[in-house]
Every structure is written in C-alpha cells, then in structure tokens.
Amino acid sequence: HLLALLPFEPQFFSQFKVDCTFVGHPIIESGVQCGDGVAFRMRHGIEPNSPIVVAMPGSRSTEVRRLLPIFGKALEALQASYPYLTVVVPTMESTEEIVSNMTKSWRVRTIVMSDQNEKSDVFAASDVAITKSGTSTLELALASVPMVVAYKVSAFTALMARRLLTVKNVAIVNLLADRKIVPECLQEDCNPQKLFDELAILIGNEAARRQQLMDLSEAVTALGAGGSSPSERAARVILKFIEMPG
Numbered sequence: 001h002l003l004a005l006l007p008f009e010p011q012f013f014s015q016f017k018v019d020c021t022f023v024g025h026p027i028i029e030s031g032v033q034c035g036d037g038v039a040f041r042m043r044h045g046i047e048p049n050s051p052i053v054v055a056m057p058g059s060r061s062t063e064v065r066r067l068l069p070i071f072g073k074a075l076e077a078l079q080a081s082y083p084y085l086t087v088v089v090p091t092m093e094s095t096e097e098i099v100s101n102m103t104k105s106w107r108v109r110t111i112v113m114s115d116q117n118e119k120s121d122v123f124a125a126s127d128v129a130i131t132k133s134g135t136s137t138l139e140l141a142l143a144s145v146p147m148v149v150a151y152k153v154s155a156f157t158a159l160m161a162r163r164l165l166t167v168k169n170v171a172i173v174n175l176l177a178d179r180k181i182v183p184e185c186l187q188e189d190c191n192p193q194k195l196f197d198e199l200a201i202l203i204g205n206e207a208a209r210r211q212q213l214m215d216l217s218e219a220v221t222a223l224g225a226g227g228s229s230p231s232e233r234a235a236r237v238i239l240k241f242i243e244m245p246g
Helices: 009-014 037-044 061-079 096-103 116-125 135-142 155-164 172-177 192-204 206-222 230-243
Strands: 002-004 020-022 052-056 086-090 109-113 128-132 147-151 184-186
Touching: 002 009, 002 230, 009 020, 037 116, 052 061, 052 116, 052 135, 061 096, 061 128, 061 147, 061 192, 086 096, 086 116, 096 109, 109 116, 116 135, 128 135, 128 192, 135 147, 135 172, 135 206, 147 192, 172 206, 184 192, 192 206
Parallel strands: 002 020, 052 086, 052 128, 086 109, 128 147, 147 184
Antiparallel strands: none
16 A cells, blocks of 8 residues: 555556555655744845845756756846845755855855755745756745746757656646646756746746745645644554554
8 A cells, every 4th residue: 555645646556456545745744834034044144125046956966067057047147137136055965065166156146055954944035946846846835935947858868758758747836736837947948048037027026926826835735735744644544554454
C-alpha cells in the first residue's frame, strides 16, 4: 500500500492495481510559511521598501551552472527599474562555492545564503521568486511568494522529454491546479528577456500578484494543507493496516 504525497497519484497507481492513499506532502510541516521577513531585512541592512527577489537555481551543480547565468542577466535588467533591488540565492553547502563565484560579478546586490535556518525568513521578506521547477515551487507556494518557474536541459534531453511527456505543464503547482497559474519559462523560453518580462509583471502589477497568490493558495490546499497533518494522516493509514485481522 502506497502513501502518496500528491493528490493525483492514487488515480495513476490504480491503473496498475496498486492500493494508494493520498496523505499530503511533508513540505506542509516544514515551517517555511512561518518566517520573519522584517528580521531578515534588519539582519542584512535591507530597507523595508527595497524589493527582494529570491533566486533558486537548484541544488545540483549542473543546474546551477546552466541556470544561474540566465537568472543573473534577467535580474540585472530588472535592477534598471528597481535600483535598490536585492537578490537572495539560498544554496546548499555543496554548491555554495559555485554560486558565490558565479554571482560575485553581478551588478545587482546579491546575498548568497547557505544557512537553511534562514530560508523561511528569506521567503517572508521576498517580493517575488525565480526558481527551477521542483520542490522549491511548493515551498514558495506555501510561503505565499509569487514566482516564475524556469528550467533548461540539454537539447537531447529536451527532445526525449517532449516525446515522452503527456502533461501540458511541468511545475508541480501548475499540476496541482490543473492549469497554468505560474509562468513556466522552459528551454527556449528560459532566456533573460522572457524571465525579465515575467518578473517585471509580478513586481509591478499588483493585480497579477494577487491573482497568482490566490491560485497558489488553491494549490497548497490541494497539497493537503488544512486539517490533519500529512504525518498524522499517514500514521492513521498505517495503524489501520496494523489493526487489520490476519
């Protein structure tokens, strides 16, 4: 019996006659939605009205090397409209040196943050995010941070993916909502101009921000937020099987 993290997984596994129960995603219990944005700004000397963009290029060195230069050009272009813009790049210990080396020449103020305990504070302080497709989109949705999703792979990998993929969207938040609620800049669209355009909309258009935040709230609810926690639901399913006779 499978305990599923995503609501559409039981239907998928039913075609293989595998029993499956949706219990919710553990990210709900991570606390990423409980940050202190004011404290983060004070620690790093960022004025209350200065916009913050959190940039999340991934945890693998290959992802970082491929995406971060594109992110950097888009963010430098954004700085022309927002001179006091600050970029925060949360990173893992394994990629901290790579990220630091790649961002030190950026013309926009950039904070490379390796302390995972600060992540929730970063989210609370941020106005918008640019992120690779993956679990980070769930963290940002839970923390109510409007986002642009970007991803780029090798030409061969992209060719194979386009032959095999049967879904219209790839970002988990879009899959949860069953429609495109956050922009996806993939492959050819993963370029500085496209990313700049999408980020500029989310920073400068309050109506667009509000709409995405409403849609993200819907996705978070579909993820299992509200009521019992995923761990409690999982425990109940396990206890049910333990107590079954025979």
